[in-house]
Amino acid sequence: QKEVEQNSGPLSVPEGAIASLNCTYSDRGSQSFFWYRQYSGKSPELIMFIYSNGDKEDGRFTAQLNKASQYVSLLIRDSQPSDSATYLCAVMDSNYQLIWGAGTKLIIKP
Amino acid sequence: DVKVTQSSRYLVKRTGEKVFLECVQDMDHENMFWYRQDPGLGLRLIYFSYDVKMKEKGDIPEGYSVSREKKERFSLILESASTNQTSMYLCASSLLTGQGLNQPQHFGDGTRLSIL
Numbered sequence: 001q002k003e004v005e006q007n008s009g010p011l012s013v014p015e016g017a018i019a020s021l022n023c024t025y026s027d028r029g030s031q032s033f034f035w036y037r038q039y040s041g042k043s044p045e046l047i048m049f050i051y052s053n054g055d056k057e058d059g060r061f062t063a064q065l066n067k068a069s070q071y072v073s074l075l076i077r078d079s080q081p082s083d084s085a086t087y088l089c090a091v092m093d094s095n096y097q098l099i100w101g102a103g104t105k106l107i108i109k110p
Numbered sequence: 111d112v113k114v115t116q117s118s119r120y121l122v123k124r125t126g127e128k129v130f131l132e133c134v135q136d137m138d139h140e141n142m143f144w145y146r147q148d149p150g151l152g153l154r155l156i157y158f159s160y161d162v163k164m165k166e167k168g169d170i171p172e173g174y175s176v177s178r179e180k181k182e183r184f185s186l187i188l189e190s191a192s193t194n195q196t197s198m199y200l201c202a203s204s205l206l207t208g209q210g211l212n213q214p215q216h217f218g219d220g221t222r223l224s225i226l
Contacts, residue, residue, distance in 0.1 A: 031212060032212035034214050034215075042219070042220070043200055043217040043218060043219050043220045044153075044200070044217050045217070046214050046215075046216065049214050090215075092212045096212060098155075098215065100152055100153045102150075102151075102152040103152060
């Protein structure tokens with residue numbers, strides 16, 4: 001059973017600090033990695049995707065991928081109260097099936 | 111921007127009814143998906159489709175069927191609604207995967223379905 005693991009949280013971070021969200025996956029052949037943000041009662045919204053080892057930056061968001069250690073992270077710099085949401089990690093495995101993590105609830109404290 | 115439209119934001123039906131949930135995407139995506147999302151259980155794939163008239167079972171297909179007569183439209187059908195099918199239903203679409211770089215899924219706003 002292929003798995004994607006996330007800490008359910010809640011992760012509480014002060015406003016202006018860096019929020020770090022982590023995700024591990026079991027299928028070593030996975031090629032594509034996605035981060036979604038989901039506000040309460042709303043649908044998931046794509047934030048970033050990453051395919052290669054290393055970092056990918058987009059504004060205040062940085063995705064980090066380490067295939068050898070089988071983890072992917074999302075860093076949010078200068079955290080804002082509007083970043084409070086559940087963050088879902090999704091991994092496309094070697095059979096092109098998208099495996100979803102259960103999500104990490106992030107709370108940004110003003 | 112990708113636009114995935116689900117026909118209803120909220121829906122209330124009775125047990126035993128046949129329920130249709132409609133989803134339309136405007137980006138000529140090959141792939142379409144139906145999920146349900148319940149507290150503590152995350153996103154669970156019900157059915158997906160890679161092409162017109164093609165369908166594949168996901169992780170929890172029991173009690174559901176789907177229809178894809180046109181590329182842009184993917185319908186989820188609850189054959190005989192039951193209270194345990196009360197949930198948030200999410201439709202998503204994506205470009206064809208494979209060939210290395212796999213494309214992300216884009217979601218509609220969701221349908222919150224209550225079966226009484």
